[in-house]
Amino acid sequence: MNAAKPRYQQLKDLIIGRISSGELKPSDRVPSENELVESESVSRMTANRALRELDDEGYVERVAGRGTFVSDFRSQSHLLEVHNIADEIALRGHMHSCKVIRRSLQHARGEVAKALHVAQGTDVFHLLLVHFENDVAIQLEDRHVLASFAPDCLEQDFESTTPSAYLTAIAPLQEAEQVVRASVPNAAVKKHLNIDDEASLVVIRRTWSDGRPVTFARLHHPGSRYELTGHYAPPGKARTTLAEVVQLEELRQ
Amino acid sequence: MNAAKPRYQQLKDLIIGRISSGELKPSDRVPSENELVESESVSRMTANRALRELDDEGYVERVAGRGTFVSDFRSQSHLLEVHNIADEIALRGHMHSCKVIRRSLQHARGEVAKALHVAQGTDVFHLLLVHFENDVAIQLEDRHVLASFAPDCLEQDFESTTPSAYLTAIAPLQEAEQVVRASVPNAAVKKHLNIDDEASLVVIRRTWSDGRPVTFARLHHPGSRYELTGHYAPPGKARTTLAEVVQLEELRQ
DNA sequence: CTCTCTAGGTTGTATATACAGGCTAGTACA
DNA sequence: TGTACTAGCCTGTATATACAACCTAGAGAG
Numbered sequence: 021m022n023a024a025k026p027r028y029q030q031l032k033d034l035i036i037g038r039i040s041s042g043e044l045k046p047s048d049r050v051p052s053e054n055e056l057v058e059s060e061s062v063s064r065m066t067a068n069r070a071l072r073e074l075d076d077e078g079y080v081e082r083v084a085g086r087g088t089f090v091s092d093f094r095s096q097s098h099l100l101e102v103h104n105i106a107d108e109i110a111l112r113g114h115m116h117s118c119k120v121i122r123r124s125l126q127h128a129r130g131e132v133a134k135a136l137h138v139a140q141g142t143d144v145f146h147l148l149l150v151h152f153e154n155d156v157a158i159q160l161e162d163r164h165v166l167a168s169f170a171p172d173c174l175e176q177d178f179e180s181t182t183p184s185a186y187l188t189a190i191a192p193l194q195e196a197e198q199v200v201r202a203s204v205p206n207a208a209v210k211k212h213l214n215i216d217d218e219a220s221l222v223v224i225r226r227t228w229s230d231g232r233p234v235t236f237a238r239l240h241h242p243g244s245r246y247e248l249t250g251h252y253a254p255p256g257k258a259r260t261t262l263a264e265v266v267q268l269e270e271l272r273q
Numbered sequence: 274m275n276a277a278k279p280r281y282q283q284l285k286d287l288i289i290g291r292i293s294s295g296e297l298k299p300s301d302r303v304p305s306e307n308e309l310v311e312s313e314s315v316s317r318m319t320a321n322r323a324l325r326e327l328d329d330e331g332y333v334e335r336v337a338g339r340g341t342f343v344s345d346f347r348s349q350s351h352l353l354e355v356h357n358i359a360d361e362i363a364l365r366g367h368m369h370s371c372k373v374i375r376r377s378l379q380h381a382r383g384e385v386a387k388a389l390h391v392a393q394g395t396d397v398f399h400l401l402l403v404h405f406e407n408d409v410a411i412q413l414e415d416r417h418v419l420a421s422f423a424p425d426c427l428e429q430d431f432e433s434t435t436p437s438a439y440l441t442a443i444a445p446l447q448e449a450e451q452v453v454r455a456s457v458p459n460a461a462v463k464k465h466l467n468i469d470d471e472a473s474l475v476v477i478r479r480t481w482s483d484g485r486p487v488t489f490a491r492l493h494h495p496g497s498r499y500e501l502t503g504h505y506a507p508p509g510k511a512r513t514t515l516a517e518v519v520q521l522e523e524l525r526q
Numbered sequence: 527c528t529c530t531c532t533a534g535g536t537t538g539t540a541t542a543t544a545c546a547g548g549c550t551a552g553t554a555c556a
Numbered sequence: 557t558g559t560a561c562t563a564g565c566c567t568g569t570a571t572a573t574a575c576a577a578c579c580t581a582g583a584g585a586g
Contacts, residue, residue, distance in 0.1 A: 026539060052566060063541040068567080076329075084567040085549030202455035202474035202496035219472030219496065221455035243455035243472065279569060305536060316571040321537080337537040338579030 027062055031070035034060075036079060039090055050080055050088040104184045105161075105239075109153045117155065118179050121212065122148040125167065125174065132164050135226055135236040143167035145174060147183055150212050157213045158246055163237040169229070183235075191229045198225040200248065209240050219243035280315055284323035287313075289332060292343055293363040303333055303341040357437045358414075358492075362406045370408065371432045374465065375401040378420065378427065385417045388479055388489040396420035398427060400436055403465050410466045411499060416490035422482070436488075444482045451478040453501065462493050472496035 025033070035051075038044045051059065056067035071088050074080045082088045109116040127141045136144065144164045151159040163183055165173050169190070176186050205213070205220040213220070223239040278286070288304075291297040304312065309320035324341050327333045335341045343366075362369040380394045389397065397417045404412040416436055418426055422443070429439050458466065458473040466473070476492040 028539080054566080066540060082567065084547070085565080087566060200453060200474070200501040202472040202494075204470065204472050204496070217457065219455040219457050221453070221474075241455075243457070248453040281569080307536080319570060335537065337577065340536060
């Protein structure tokens with residue numbers, strides 16, 4: 021299990037550690053390849069691979085001739101910010117509230133065990149909550165958390181701190197995968213979101229910390245009240261946003 | 274404009290080309306590093322970098338001691354990646370076809386004029402096409418293109434070249450914004466996608482070139498046959514993908 | 527025939543070296 | 557003072573080499 025990590029990976033971990041500890045802050049200069057050659061006794065190609073991959077992964081930004089600098093994560097995090105529904109709602113200037121439907125300790129089975137890469141029967145916490153934006157249901161959060169990762173999970177007051185805020189406080193969640201689907205909600209989802217004949221937008225997200233998956237969530241949203249947005253380049257200026265432009269009028273004929 | 278691509282990138286393009294042309298199909302063996310050293314006259318480290326990055330990007334899968342093989346399920350597209358549906362389908366090793374429902378010159382009005390930042394009445398081309406994956410409808414493309422940007426738009430054979438491939442050939446599309454929604458399809462969408470009681474996943478996308486919006490599209494997908502995926506950090510390899518894990522079982526109770 | 531083991535191909539990593547090209551500070555010059 | 561230029565650091569790429577670990581087909585032993 022404890023196979024020695026390759027040297028370039030150790031270098032990456034070293035830099036990531038300095039970033040997440042706060043020793044290196046956004047736009048700070050990261051040691052150059054040659055400095056790493058000196059201080060870590062590696063060849064320049066190994067230092068190059070470590071820094072290049074950190075660049076690919078968005079941790080740092082490299083400029084030929086100048087150096088390597090810690091990324092300002094904002095550019096990349098517009099979707100990770102969506103991670104915390106409470107912040108998202110606050111950014112819109114609205115009021116967030118939350119109701120816990122269920123919370124329990126379960127034994128992982130089926131897709132939960134697979135998603136979290138644990139054996140069937142492993143302890144996991146299950147949380148089921150509804151998030152409201154100005155008292156309108158906006159998200160049904162159906163989350164499983166590895167019990168060993170967050171032992172005090174059931175004691176948390178999730179009506180004041182969302183699970184994702186709680187989880188990021190425990191440990192940095194470094195990686196995330198998600199799948200976005202449209203589906204016809206079943207009765208339970210309809211009930212909790214208070215919708216009727218309406219599609220739901222489902223975001224299924226798995227988040228990793230320290231190289232292993234720690235939480236797996238299905239986030240159901242009412243199709244008429246929620247959407248995801250993204251851009252590929254800074255829209256920067258005050259242009260009309262696509263979301264503003266797009267009305268609910270649909271294709272005719 | 275014509276900066277020579279680095280050699281490792283040329284190798285990647287070569288392999289990707291063979292995959293999307295169908296010459297290499299899922300689970301086929303890709304030339305080994307040493308074979309590329311021979312055939313392409315590069316050093317093994319350069320071939321290694323090309324194949325390793327293709328692995329990181331999910332195009333191929335590498336197994337120490339056995340070889341490199343074309344990945345199988347690339348059945349999803351990246352959430353934040355401007356994609357060409359034909360390429361996406363080709364990468365899955367499937368057959369793409371397309372049927373033009375309508376094409377016409379129109380005068381922009383309402384949301385189209387707003388989205389493209391032009392005055393009401395400006396000339397725009399309207400395209401309505403259905404894309405098929407192995408003869409199953411997978412996307413209804415409802416697109417508006419600024420006529421001044423692509424004057425010969427109506428002469429194109431969109432059944433062999435998709436609009437997005439045609440548009441990127443005219444000029445680099447530098448920025449894109451998109452909104453993702455779940456909705457209940459109306460009659461026209463149902464008819465063209467050949468679905469019934471099913472939600473649809475709608476991607477609304479506006480693309481910019483040279484600082485102005487040039488095209489605006491609504492892409493409707495059947496909720497049961499299409500999903501978007503995203504990664505925020507390389508999940509590494511040899512792990513089960515989230516999309517593989519997530520079955521259609523939904524929240525109970 | 528069956529089992530074991532090994533040779534050789536494949537990926538994974540690490541190093542040393544080399545050259546090209548971008549960027550900047552500071553020097554030399556006008 | 558101001559401008560041009562260059563030395564020096566930085567990243568980006570490419571190559572040659574080396575060794576380790578993994579996998580498999582096939583040779584050889586029983």
